[in-house]
Amino acid sequence: MQMPEPDARVLSRKAQIVARLRGVLPADAVIEDAMETRAYECDALTAYRCPPLCAVLPSSTEEVAAVLTICHEEGVPVVPRGSGTSLAGGALPTADSVILGVARMNAVLETDYANRIIRVQTGRTNLSVTGAVEEGDFFYAPDPSSQLACAIAGNIAMNSGGAHCLKYGVTTNNLLGVTMVLMDGTVVELGGAHLDAGGLDLLGVICGSEGQLGVVTEATLRILRKPEGARPVLMGFAANEVAGECVSDIIKAGVLPVAIEFMDRPCIEATEAFAKAGYPMCEALLIVEVEGSEAEIAEQLGLILQIARRHNPVELREARDADEAARIWLGRKSAFGAMGQINDYMCLDGTIPVSALPQVLRRIGEMSKEFGLDVGNVFHAGDGNMHPLILFDANKPGDLELCERFGAEILKLCVEVGGCLTGEHGVGIEKRDLMTVQYTPEDLEVQMAVKDVFDPQWLLNPAKVFPLAASETRRAVAAE
Amino acid sequence: MRPETETELAEAIKTAQGPLHVRGGGTRAIGRTTGALLETGGLSGIVLYEPGALTLVARAGTPLAEIEAALEAEGQRLPFEPMDHRALLGTSGAPTVGGMAAANVSGPRRVQAGACRDYMLGVRFVDGAGRILRNGGRVMKNVTGYDLVKLMAGSWGTLGVLTEVAFKVLPKPEAVATVLLEGLEIGGAVTAMSAALGSPYDLTGAAHLPDGPEGTPRTLLRIEGFSDSVGYRAERLCAQFAARGPRVETDPERNAALWRDLRDVAPFHERAGDVWRISCKPSDAPALAARLGAEALLFDWGGGLIWALVPEGGDARARLGAFAGHATLVRGAAAVPVFQPEPAPVAALSAGLRARFDPRGILNPGLMA
CATH class of the missing domain: 3.30.465.10 (Uridine Diphospho-n-acetylenolpyruvylglucosamine Reductase; domain 3)
Incomplete structure (x- = not known):
């Protein structure tokens, strides 16, 4: 993943910039020591790292304004950071940037x-x-x-x-x-x-x-x-297609569950080995949760189970108490950790029309063989927000690149069937260069024009969201 | 001008020699603008409807009635309950999808379900330079790039002319009931509505009419869902407000009429005067309403939306003074801005966006200013 060359003029003025920031913030809110800035070198997309010029931790809106005023005057890029949990590299710094962390502002x-x-x-x-x-x-x-x-x-x-x-x-x-x-x-x-x-x-x-x-x-x-109560039900099916149809039928029937989660066989197997939630071994598993009073829950679950039975489930498991409900969620909530036990993984979050689920899952399975990398699928099925987890070995030369190429193919497939590159994780640097798959140059131009209005110098998180080639002219103007 | 295709529309805008007055069905004539009429009615038809995916895509000029009929056939609906402005504004014609989206029109259910903008998944539009653009898509979760769908919702055609809109739709519930409380003062009504909206019973409407039937104030609390569930929640709400002698309306037709009247502000129909629409913090509503000197009032969204009928030409905004929220002159000839003037830094951002999307300033010029 390419990042822009740091601005040499910013790097050479580091001492002066840090001194100005120290002038508006408490001493412990400006971090410039090379060891300490390492803490800010990446977010949850850990494959890419770069320590920032420095990091600042303001405590108020006024302090944020003071920091931004200085960075604006000095022409220094600023990368805002929440908790650094972005899976897309949204908080990845460049060497010439100031990380603006909001962690101290938690009141x-x-x-x-x-x-x-x-x-x-x-x-x-x-x-x-x-x-x-x-x-x-x-x-x-x-x-x-x-x-x-x-x-x-x-x-x-x-x-x-x-x-x-x-x-x-x-x-x-x-x-x-x-x-x-x-x-x-x-x-x-x-x-x-x-x-x-x-x-x-x-x-x-x-x-x-x-x-x-x-x-x-x-x-x-x-x-x-808060609703009076909530309860999940677990269903196992003999094929992904059948589970997909069941999701569609539940939605059409007028029930609106609060959650419909989907796991496929590779993910079920990994999860069972890891968390031992007692899931049935089958091709596809759904967890459907409804809310309300006891009677309301019973009414909705009754209807959902009736629909599920029409699809010949291999397993139907209703939670009878809080303990059983927790066990149903246990596997789903451990799924990412379970996959991480097997190997490094890359998590995608393309969204597709619910009707395209079976087709897309089948195609991902085929691609998994073509690329020789295993994939587990665990996702929010009700709204078509997929989470394919591609397993790879970060220590094996070339595996990360292979994984990224595979991921890109999956995301292109999502767009092809009428979906999008990212449903909830964001573009960051991870999907930046795929934006042209979903949008025309003019579609991207008008989005960049919005940034021109809010940040004419393109100093805020400038190397994200848009392909570097598309944003190059604007970023170059900023560097002048 | 009445283009039949997106390309014709783009050409019309590109070659326009002066301002254009963009119009869907012409039923929401709010705000003032000038220019050659540009109608979107020629861009009509449902492009895609997948009930199992809760998704509907339609061209901007599609009559809303056509959408509602298609949804009704599948037992679904637009959850945000868009208001019909015709009787209030004395307009005729057929409301369109594009007009509704461009004005971000919602109704009583907005308080629970969200606004029109919350159900817009994607848009196609032509900007002031004649470029055909697309943002969002047809899936329920999409954070790919900036959300210009929200920007287009409620931009009243000033940033671009919508050609196609994708919506998330929802199932129509099996049953509806309204708990009616009589005789509450405005302050008491807002408190009661807040308590009801803060209960676990998932209200889909909370409104108050200071002049209800026979002049008695009436507060309406709506619940929707499966029959047993609605029955249970109505009972619980009645218990919560037992001291107020609650009554429950369960007849579907009468419920539909009650909420249609609230949605369309029926009490103000065929009454002279200016109509203001004020969005505020619900608990501020009683004090704000008292400042208005209104001839009639209607409170929706648990107090978060005040409809006020005031004597012609008065400046309700001046009477309100500084407050957290915004006031729109929906009907009337008062010589004041129709939309709430924005603080300078926000106005600068809005102006900047207009200059980028419509560099020649030809789309509904002055309408939102």
């Missing part, structure tokens, strides 16, 4: 049950937002798998999803307002506790803009009252 600013909102600083982790409103029996709906660690800032940057977004939507559907600092230090407020924008929906553009338009320091989030 709850306001909890308002009557208006069903919470306002937080964006360094707060996803799960601890729910933690802050649990005493009121409320929760924050988007639940990415990394929710224990990932920050709201990163959730907003990537428009993160999760297992339960079939019912509750993704980050953009649950974000009501932000305080954001533009690259030149200007602080803007968008949205708030009220619904919908009065003018252009800038909030909608910010969400998912991968830290390229501004640094979001505070967010107003929609919180929801």
